[in-house]
Amino acid sequence: MPGLTESFVGSIDQGTTSTRFLIFNKDGEPVASHQVEFEQIYPNPGWHEHNPFELVSSIETCIDEAVKKFEELGYVRDSIKAIGITNQRETTVLWDSETGEPLHNAIVWTDTRSQSIVTELKSRNGAGSLQQICGLPLSTYPSSTKLLWMIQHVPKVKSAYEKGRLAFGTVDSWLVYQLNGGPAAKVFVSDPTNASRTMFMNLETLEYDDRLLDFFGVKGKVHLPRIVPSSDRKAYGSFSSGILQGVPIMGCLGDQSSALVGQKGFYPGLAKNTYGTGCFLLYNVGEKPVISKHGLLATVAFQFDGKPVYALEGSIAVGGSGIRFLENNLNFFKKSKEVDELAATVEDNGGCVFVTAFSGLFAPYWIDDAKGTIFGITQYTQKGHIARATLEATCYQTKAILAAMEKDSGHALSELAVDGGMSNSDLAMQTQADLVSIPVYRPKMRETTALGAAIAAGLACGLWHNFTELRDINRAGGAVFEPSIPPEKSFEMFSLWERAVHMSKGWVKKESSKVNGAKNSGKSSVVVKVKPVESVFGKYSIFSDLDEADEEDLLLELRKLEIHQRLKRLRRATSA
Numbered sequence: 001m002p003g004l005t006e007s008f009v010g011s012i013d014q015g016t017t018s019t020r021f022l023i024f025n026k027d028g029e030p031v032a033s034h035q036v037e038f039e040q041i042y043p044n045p046g047w048h049e050h051n052p053f054e055l056v057s058s059i060e061t062c063i064d065e066a067v068k069k070f071e072e073l074g075y076v077r078d079s080i081k082a083i084g085i086t087n088q089r090e091t092t093v094l095w096d097s098e099t100g101e102p103l104h105n106a107i108v109w110t111d112t113r114s115q116s117i118v119t120e121l122k123s124r125n126g127a128g129s130l131q132q133i134c135g136l137p138l139s140t141y142p143s144s145t146k147l148l149w150m151i152q153h154v155p156k157v158k159s160a161y162e163k164g165r166l167a168f169g170t171v172d173s174w175l176v177y178q179l180n181g182g183p184a185a186k187v188f189v190s191d192p193t194n195a196s197r198t199m200f201m202n203l204e205t206l207e208y209d210d211r212l213l214d215f216f217g218v219k220g221k222v223h224l225p226r227i228v229p230s231s232d233r234k235a236y237g238s239f240s241s242g243i244l245q246g247v248p249i250m251g252c253l254g255d256q257s258s259a260l261v262g263q264k265g266f267y268p269g270l271a272k273n274t275y276g277t278g279c280f281l282l283y284n285v286g287e288k289p290v291i292s293k294h295g296l297l298a299t300v301a302f303q304f305d306g307k308p309v310y311a312l313e314g315s316i317a318v319g320g321s322g323i324r325f326l327e328n329n330l331n332f333f334k335k336s337k338e339v340d341e342l343a344a345t346v347e348d349n350g351g352c353v354f355v356t357a358f359s360g361l362f363a364p365y366w367i368d369d370a371k372g373t374i375f376g377i378t379q380y381t382q383k384g385h386i387a388r389a390t391l392e393a394t395c396y397q398t399k400a401i402l403a404a405m406e407k408d409s410g411h412a413l414s415e416l417a418v419d420g421g422m423s424n425s426d427l428a429m430q431t432q433a434d435l436v437s438i439p440v441y442r443p444k445m446r447e448t449t450a451l452g453a454a455i456a457a458g459l460a461c462g463l464w465h466n467f468t469e470l471r472d473i474n475r476a477g478g479a480v481f482e483p484s485i486p487p488e489k490s491f492e493m494f495s496l497w498e499r500a501v502h503m504s505k506g507w508v509k510k511e512s513s514k515v516n517g518a519k520n521s522g523k524s525s526v527v528v529k530v531k532p533v534e535s536v537f538g539k540y541s542i543f544s545d546l547d548e549a550d551e552e553d554l555l556l557e558l559r560k561l562e563i564h565q566r567l568k569r570l571r572r573a574t575s576a
């Protein structure tokens, strides 16, 4: 019979594809858990949404089921002292500040619909200095451009914005607001690790910065959550209903920061790489943010006792979602874990390189006009080669990120700690070790993201008191993958990858549209000045202010017209 005096903390892990709830004991072991997947909504190519209420109901289901299992083991509900929340970052939820009604589906971090807004913003004065303040470059990835897209395109959002009733939140804010009872309690907060993904927060002060809000045109016009520490006894309120009614929420961390905490990356020089839907390498840089010169992001790792700790981050948009693509879209296998078996049917990638740029390429490349491309396909290519190339894609990007991190920090990692769904693939982890030429360490208990939020809550409620006490948690029984190919071979493979990245550029035609324009109408705003001129081709309009892709289109049209004119002249000459 379990001891009745034992205390526990619960952890909600609201990820991109699934939600989990785990109950941890003081040794950091999960004693009960439950996980559910929820609907992924893809309304158009490049768009990705979640239903905000389904995110909340998935949590309620997980809590009910996990607590049931916990009680069946003989534990009592009251021994769960506090809850931590960790969540997919950047995903943006908008709701009515008075009623709590969501005004649109959540736009997920992978969504690229704000591309034309990004293009326009990049040409504005001040665009170049944003990263220095908030740590992120302008792209479709952070929340800011998703917010602008909804203000421009969703009438309900526009109306709430005009009436001063538009509440903006990342997933943590939405969940905390809802779990506290919504408009009745109005607990409207976010932690710095989540707020640092919006482009609205100043990395040094951990407050919203007027220069950033002004740049995006939202200063004073949108309700933003109050930024509070990641570990706090009061700020996050408590459950207003359900079987955990009254239990306080005391921890909150964006999932990648949470995984760093769960891997106990508390000190400068420690890092982790999480292979979930995407893949994210975070490197602890200590108490001062480091603004990358090599394509990485600066972000907050955690803020527990006043002083924040920062990280350099390498974000890869497609990690496990590449495996899901083989599973769901190409029907290569029924379950992700079968990818190793398929990949093992062949000896190597058979010359295939898969640039999995489904949402463009993130760090360290930041190529937004690439799309997923498989190079090197021949009659020889089998499914196994594509499976290997998919696993390798994330590993190559990790290698590129490590190189960038080394340049930014001046230090090389001696070992890479990993976690996340795709880290279950032995083949992927061996490939990773081979490509980065350092050992890859995979802990036995891989729910490190959930463990991080549990630690944030546990430090606040007194289950743990300091980092030293956490040292031995989840240390025994991990696996180490040692590099098994010579560095020259890894260099050769990587060179081919870099060539493929280069060749994948420019597939997407550039769009341009005014940020304040009514519709995302593709090229409508490209034609700015029209100068009719006489040319060898006849009387045509030349459009200035065109980008490269438009110029190519125009030249093609002009060539066609030239051929047409020549043909006409030829016909006239032969009939004369």
Ligand SMILES: Nc1ncnc2c1ncn2[C@@H]1O[C@H](COP(=O)(O)OP(=O)(O)O)[C@@H](O)[C@H]1O
Pocket (backbone or CB within 6 Å): 014, 015, 016, 017, 018, 275, 276, 277, 278, 319, 320, 321, 322, 323, 324, 336, 337, 338, 339, 340, 420, 421, 422, 423, 424, 425
């Ligand atoms: N054994 C496996 N081999 C390869 N990929 C896997 C394996 N198990 C899970 N995955 C992939 O990991 C991802 C889920 O990981 P998870 O950490 O739960 O992500 P998230 O938190 O983003 O929802 C999925 O994309 C899935 O395809």
Ligand SMILES: O=P(O)(O)OC[C@H](O)CO
Pocket (backbone or CB within 6 Å): 015, 016, 017, 087, 088, 089, 090, 109, 254, 255, 256, 276, 277, 278, 279
């Ligand atoms: O769902 P994951 O684990 O891929 O994490 C999503 C990230 O937080 C996006 O930045």
